[in-house]
Amino acid sequence: MSKIIIYEHFNFEGISREFTSSVSNLVQENFNDCISSLKVIGNPWVTYSGVNFSGTQEVYEEGEYARVEHNDSISSLEMVTEDLTDPQITLYEHVDYQGRSIVLKNETNLCHGSFNDIASSHKVQRGAWVLYEHVDRHGAKIVARASRDVPNYGGFNDQLSHVCPLKPGKPxxxxxxxxxxxxxxxxxxxxxxxxxxxxxxxxxxxxxxxxxxxxxxxxxxxxxxxxxxxxxxxxxxxxxxxxxxxxxxxxxxxxxxxxxxxxxxxxxxxxxxxxxxxxxxxxxxxxxxxxxxxxxxxxxxxxxxxxxxxxxxxxxxxxxxxxxxxxxxxxxxx
The missing domain is CATH 2.170.15.10 (Proaerolysin, chain A, domain 3)
Structure with missing residues (x-):
């Protein structure tokens, strides 16, 4: 079973909570804006700075994280439920899925090809992905999910340089x-x-x-x-x-x-x-x-x-x- 264990302090100390399904509002769990470390078992989880899965996103694959990216600023948690074993995403040059396109099935550094800093929309056929502004998984990011097509990146247009599929947890x-x-x-x-x-x-x-x-x-x-x-x-x-x-x-x-x-x-x-x-x-x-x-x-x-x-x-x-x-x-x- 996939689950996340969240802790009040760094290094898995303080009060903790365990969840096996998404939580849209940590205020209702009396655990809002106080997460400093966490553990993930199974499929990845996405954390959000706002309630109802809004705001800044961070993704945590299976493992132990003694320090989270944004300390004391997580308000909702979402479990990734997609089948992650055979990922595929299509990137488009322009908004509304127009212009040139490229189909990816594994982690790709777009700087090594002709599609760097030109993508403005995408469709995910399978799995879940993280789209990064810079190479080596740095900079601003977008979490891309199957059946959640994005026709317009807005302020993220023409900035995508690195694409990485999320990995499933150990079976x-x-x-x-x-x-x-x-x-x-x-x-x-x-x-x-x-x-x-x-x-x-x-x-x-x-x-x-x-x-x-x-x-x-x-x-x-x-x-x-x-x-x-x-x-x-x-x-x-x-x-x-x-x-x-x-x-x-x-x-x-x-x-x-x-x-x-x-x-x-x-x-x-x-x-x-x-x-x-x-x-x-x-x-x-x-x-x-x-x-x-x-x-x-x-x-x-x-x-x-x-x-x-x-x-x-x-x-x-x-x-x-x-x-x-x-x-x-x-x-x-x-």
């Missing part, structure tokens, strides 16, 4: 494991087989130690769809919890996934198995140490939320669990 990803669509396979593997013979007429103690340790393991793996648009370095958690079913096996853990890194994890542990202490008269006792190996593949629905926009993708979680180690006994008369 948040929630993962839903679709257990009803899982594929499951279980097989039994004999790890050890121990035999004891008793030819006598009375019980005998088992000829080997009473317990042994065996190594089990659980391997988690997550794979993204080939068409994923999730960027490198993005991480999220997959909460895995499958209760015991017909195979009497269960999984329960939280698996952290990061795009661009190895998404395989193996955990090993020793399992101690107790063996019988005695063998009946005239009997052969065979003890098989058996590991049940569970292989589960299940689709995972990923909901990627950027600002106020969400989309869905799918991946696959796979777990190979071999921690269930038991003993099976077979007794034969001799």
């Amino acid at each position: 948040t990803i929630t993962a839903e494991v679709l257990w009803d669509k899982k594929e499951e396979n279980v097989k039994s593997v004999i790890l050890d087989s121990i035999c004891g013979l008793n030819h006598g007429e009375s019980e005998q103690r088992f000829s080997t130690e009473l317990c042994r340790e065996y190594e089990g393991s659980v391997t988690d793996n997550f794979s993204f769809s080939n068409a994923t648009e999730i960027t490198m370095g993005t991480s999220f958690s997959v909460n895995v919890e499958m209760m015991k079913g017909s195979n009497n096996l269960s999984l329960s853990n939280t698996f952290t996934v990061e795009k661009g890194s190895s998404n395989t994890r193996t955990e090993k542990k020793c399992v101690q198995i107790s063996l019988p202490a005695t063998i009946p008269p005239r009997s052969k006792l065979t003890v098989n140490v058996v590991r049940k190996e569970l292989d589960v593949k299940v689709p995972v629905k990923l909901t990627i939320t950027t600002g106020s926009h969400s989309r869905e993708e799918f991946g696959e979680y796979r777990c190979q669990s071999g921690n269930s180690i038991t003993t099976e006994y077979k007794e034969d008369k001799i």
Whole structure:
């Protein structure tokens, strides 16, 4: 969720307020003209020196700002709700969208081309932009938004030199494991087989130690769809919890996934198995140490939320669990 946290003093000190939607009048929130620092989470926010989103504008993308541009002079806050992932703006040479035009899709220093200091109107097709009077994001500015075309810059005519699209905040990803669509396979593997013979007429103690340790393991793996648009370095958690079913096996853990890194994890542990202490008269006792190996593949629905926009993708979680180690006994008369 996109939100802004505003503070009364510099360095995030003093009284604070948190908002998740635009505020047209900070007087009503008892926080007018007193903001000195702020934090933004998610999509950018625009601050205004006047109420009802009027006056001098400043834009704050996701991050922490120990000092704001205009201390103690903010009266309204507006959250940027546009989809910022694929921006596009058209600049026009004259007012009312006349004359030459140029289409931009990324940050541009107009001093390097033929459109410097000549724009007088614009239309935003996608996203939100900041138009600057000088290069390197300096001087007077205009915040340009989709569906808010500006036919006349007025005093800003023929002064535009730098254009920059606003960036979306870091996406948040929630993962839903679709257990009803899982594929499951279980097989039994004999790890050890121990035999004891008793030819006598009375019980005998088992000829080997009473317990042994065996190594089990659980391997988690997550794979993204080939068409994923999730960027490198993005991480999220997959909460895995499958209760015991017909195979009497269960999984329960939280698996952290990061795009661009190895998404395989193996955990090993020793399992101690107790063996019988005695063998009946005239009997052969065979003890098989058996590991049940569970292989589960299940689709995972990923909901990627950027600002106020969400989309869905799918991946696959796979777990190979071999921690269930038991003993099976077979007794034969001799």
